Amino acid sequence: MDISQQQHIRLAELLSALSHALDLTEGQPRGHCIRCCWIGTQLGMTIKLWPDELSDLYYTLLLKDLGCSSNAARICELYLADDIGFKRDFKLIDGSLPQALRFVLGHTGLDKSLAERFRAIIGILKNGGEIARELIEARCHRGAEIAAKMRFSSTVCDAIQNLDEHWDGGGKPGGRIQKDIPLFSQIALLAQVVDVFNIANGSAAAVREVLNRSGTWFDPDLVAAFIHLQGQGDFWGILAEEGLPELVLDLEPAKAKRLVDEDYLDEIATGFAQVIDAKSTFTRGHSERVAVFTDMIAEELGMSPQRRRWLGRGALLHDIGKLAISNAILDKPGKLTDQEFAAIKSHPVHSEAILMNIDVFKDLAPVAGGHHERLDGKGYPRGLAGTDISLETRIVTTADIFDALTADRPYRPAMPVSQAYGIMRKDLGKAIDPNCFEALQAALARAEAEVA
Numbered sequence: 001m002d003i004s005q006q007q008h009i010r011l012a013e014l015l016s017a018l019s020h021a022l023d024l025t026e027g028q029p030r031g032h033c034i035r036c037c038w039i040g041t042q043l044g045m046t047i048k049l050w051p052d053e054l055s056d057l058y059y060t061l062l063l064k065d066l067g068c069s070s071n072a073a074r075i076c077e078l079y080l081a082d083d084i085g086f087k088r089d090f091k092l093i094d095g096s097l098p099q100a101l102r103f104v105l106g107h108t109g110l111d112k113s114l115a116e117r118f119r120a121i122i123g124i125l126k127n128g129g130e131i132a133r134e135l136i137e138a139r140c141h142r143g144a145e146i147a148a149k150m151r152f153s154s155t156v157c158d159a160i161q162n163l164d165e166h167w168d169g170g171g172k173p174g175g176r177i178q179k180d181i182p183l184f185s186q187i188a189l190l191a192q193v194v195d196v197f198n199i200a201n202g203s204a205a206a207v208r209e210v211l212n213r214s215g216t217w218f219d220p221d222l223v224a225a226f227i228h229l230q231g232q233g234d235f236w237g238i239l240a241e242e243g244l245p246e247l248v249l250d251l252e253p254a255k256a257k258r259l260v261d262e263d264y265l266d267e268i269a270t271g272f273a274q275v276i277d278a279k280s281t282f283t284r285g286h287s288e289r290v291a292v293f294t295d296m297i298a299e300e301l302g303m304s305p306q307r308r309r310w311l312g313r314g315a316l317l318h319d320i321g322k323l324a325i326s327n328a329i330l331d332k333p334g335k336l337t338d339q340e341f342a343a344i345k346s347h348p349v350h351s352e353a354i355l356m357n358i359d360v361f362k363d364l365a366p367v368a369g370g371h372h373e374r375l376d377g378k379g380y381p382r383g384l385a386g387t388d389i390s391l392e393t394r395i396v397t398t399a400d401i402f403d404a405l406t407a408d409r410p411y412r413p414a415m416p417v418s419q420a421y422g423i424m425r426k427d428l429g430k431a432i433d434p435n436c437f438e439a440l441q442a443a444l445a446r447a448e449a450e451v452a
Contacts, residue, residue, distance in 0.1 A: 010258070011258040011260050022066065025072065031244065043190070057184045066160060079104075079109070079124065136172040149274075158182050166218075193209055210226060266313065273288055274287075276320055279327065286403055289407075290318065296439075319347065324347065325347050329343050330344075376431070405424070424437055
């Protein structure tokens with residue numbers, strides 16, 4: 001879809017909608033990043049930040065979890081646990097030794113043998129500080145890196161990088177202290193604590209938790225400003241309103257409102273593709289490669305450049321629903337149980353739901369939702385068949401299958417292209433559209449000839 005033929009797209013609106021995918025990865029109820037944006041921006045206005053500062057704070061709050069997927073596989077590996085449940089519950093502890101110990105014992109290797117669980121717990125207890133630093137550094141560094149690629153200021157990137165630093169120097173990854181911590185990092189972390197505890201246990205618990213962390217996690221002056229803010233008007237009632245997303249859009253500083261053109265939309269889609277692919281070591285680069293193969297097939301089939309560009313965004317985001325799936329399932333080397341396979345089959349449903357709520361991607365939602373359908377009706381999630389599956393979906397499906405076969409997977413190494421072709425031929429007319437397959441072969445052959 002050509003942006004020039006639509007109303008201007010606001011960056012804030014696009015990122016607010018995409019932030020729901022980040023909520024899924026963190027195990028948070030829908031709207032977590034949006035609620036944090038409202039809390040933090042209100043706090044920024046309370047302490048009288050300038051409009052330019054409020055703009056950087058606003059985007060920091062929406063994107064604070066941009067690196068959330070990058071430590072998921074490592075959490076599963078170290079804790080032998082579901083990364084999504086782990087992340088959800090970890091946000092409810094304050095890092096004190098008793099709470100940390102209870103957390104480790106209550107979340108490590110619960111479905112493993114006693115020996116496996118014991119080894120994992122001992123390893124964590126011996127190396128807890130270094131493990132925490134590694135996990136937080138991976139998350140924050142990757143989030144800042146992706147934010148920079150998406151044209152956000154160094155101030156926003158620095159705030160994301162230092163999200164988990166604490167006022168007393170006890171945070172990670174750098175152990176920065178007091179005023180050496182970016183103010184926006186402090187505000188974003190405070191907003192996160194407020195939302196998580198309010199959702200879990202109510203507003204009184206949220207206030208109590210912030211007060212308990214004053215001087216340790218948070219600047220006491222910032223805590224005092226929040227306590228004043230939350231006692232004014234209907235703070236908690238507004239936070240719970242269904243119309244909060246619209247209120248958050250209205251909070252974007254007027255002078256800083258940013259619009260998205262075609263090039264910027266490509267960059268944002270690519271940035272979120274990198275978030276998606278960071279979820280698993282086996283999918284690093286997958287979405288971007290699928291986008292390349294998709295474009296090659298589409299060009300070979302005579303699709304217009306404008307249509308190819310539109311479809312490329314769908315290829316980049318086709319697996320965004322995988323952010324809702326635990327790495328304990330995504331990276332499992334053995335056979336999946338029926339329950340685990342049902343979770344895998346839900347990821348295109350999540351992809352379609354996320355994109356359906358974004359006006360500029362709405363037409364791509366069925367493509368993302370249908371990339372595991374088969375021509376013979378044996379695919380998922382809807383069991384569509386034949387002409388019920390659009391050409392665009394068939395193109396992405398072909399590209400997706402080819403990349404899956406020629407990349408490493410938890411259960412097998414990457415295949416040579418010739419072997420992948422042989423497997424795909426057996427599925428022509430069943431899972432794979434023959435015309436799309438022929439187009440893929442022709443495009444790859446031409447690309448190989450040009451390189452030679």
